[in-house]
Amino acid sequence: MIKRKALIKDFAAAYQTECLSYCRDLLELQKRRDEPFVDTQDLRKETLRSSSKRAN
Numbered sequence: 001m002i003k004r005k006a007l008i009k010d011f012a013a014a015y016q017t018e019c020l021s022y023c024r025d026l027l028e029l030q031k032r033r034d035e036p037f038v039d040t041q042d043l044r045k046e047t048l049r050s051s052s053k054r055a056n
Helices: 002-034 040-055
Strands: none
Touching: none
């Protein structure tokens, strides 16, 4: 009976650790999602358009 309780405690601790790891990963992904995505190619096109308008 004592051995079984110890196994259950070990399992619970491992499960909690894994859950916390997944939560941290999800938070990191959420933070990235909230950050604005900057496409460098779009920025280059805008810069080229702006500079060509100034030249005219």
